[in-house]
Amino acid sequence: MPPFLHPIEDPADPRIEAYLDIRERDLKGRGGRFVVEGEVVLQTALKLGRFAIESILIGENRVVPLADLLAGVPTSIPIYVATRAVLDRIAGFPMHRGILAIGLRGEPASPESLLAGMPENALVVGLSGIANHDNIGGIFRNCAAFGVDGVLIDAASCDPLYRKAIRVSAGATLVTPFAQGGDIAMLCDALLAHGFEVLATSPAGRETLHDVAPRKRQAVLFGAEGPGLPGGILSRLRSLRLDMRGGFDSLNVATTSGIVLHHLAR
Structure with missing residues (x-):
């Protein structure tokens, strides 16, 4: 040996x-x-x-x-x-x-410190109440694949450094910068304060994904399957949906994130 x-x-x-x-x-x-x-x-x-x-x-x-x-x-x-x-x-x-x-783990990043270090052209993901480690891992894998600059995660979501989340992400949770804490409304406020257009995803979104064009600073929020994003968030932001056939109104959140991020990726 x-x-x-x-x-x-x-x-x-x-x-x-x-x-x-x-x-x-x-x-x-x-x-x-x-x-x-x-x-x-x-x-x-x-x-x-x-x-x-x-x-x-x-x-x-x-x-x-x-x-x-x-x-x-x-x-x-x-x-x-x-x-x-x-x-x-x-x-x-x-x-x-x-x-x-x-x-x-080291010293955790705060949402404010993460956003303060963003480049002029940046794409950020915000997560609300994502309690399934497979979904967290899948979302992070998509974020890495499409060049997301950072992920903001509310305190109600699960830990992206949980063993299964890391494994499902193929290591992306170890690569893509993230910060976790607070609620989604606080994270939304921080994004807006840093000049991001913030988009909210929902089966009842007022616009389709194809109506949305990529911008220099853009963030997109995803909620848990079932409850989705809070109504207060949906009412204050530009909301988008994916049109589907066959009577279905939603996809797995990780799958949805891949489609949306492919469209918005710069």
């Missing part, structure tokens, strides 16, 4: 304490840490991510396939290796991917 790899034989080894009982800690929270899972996400985190990686834990059967990736890891980041049996005991469930890492 290469000398930069540190074997772990005991699940109680204090060096890998942050990896214990992953699913239970997903629910309880990890304070200033989060979990990265899978090769694609780890590669993104190391090469493009905005967050520091504290350590890496892999199954010994992944050492050879990941040799090139591991060789490029800075020496300041310890890489721990365990057998499949030990790795499963550490995680608390079968680790089929066999690749984990611990990231550090």
Whole structure:
């Protein structure tokens, strides 16, 4: 085994304490840490991510396939290796991917600081009450694909650094800048104060997507499936809809975000 790899034989080894009982800690929270899972996400985190990686834990059967990736890891980041049996005991469930890492959240950005650093031409997404981690991950993946400059998330939405959200986003939550806190009305006020045209999406939107042209500073808000955006937000903003056939009036919010962002992307 290469000398930069540190074997772990005991699940109680204090060096890998942050990896214990992953699913239970997903629910309880990890304070200033989060979990990265899978090769694609780890590669993104190391090469493009905005967050520091504290350590890496892999199954010994992944050492050879990941040799090139591991060789490029800075020496300041310890890489721990365990057998499949030990790795499963550490995680608390079968680790089929066999690749984990611990990231550090650092100091969270505020909506104000995020907007203050925006370029003159900017596209921003605002999220209200998005409580499903698959949807958060899918939206962030679309944001990365279409060059969104930042995402504002209200306090009622789930954490984009939750393990499943990161995985579904293919690492995009580690790349696209975001700030979370407050309610959607506060985030809307901040966007307007920074010169953004703010659009609200709704099945009952007064205009269709094709009526909307991209502008230099533009933001688009998405609400949770079902309740959608608050009525007060819809009444004060330019609202848009996607026209559909077959009696359907809405799509999955992540799917909707992909269509809207493709249209607005500059």
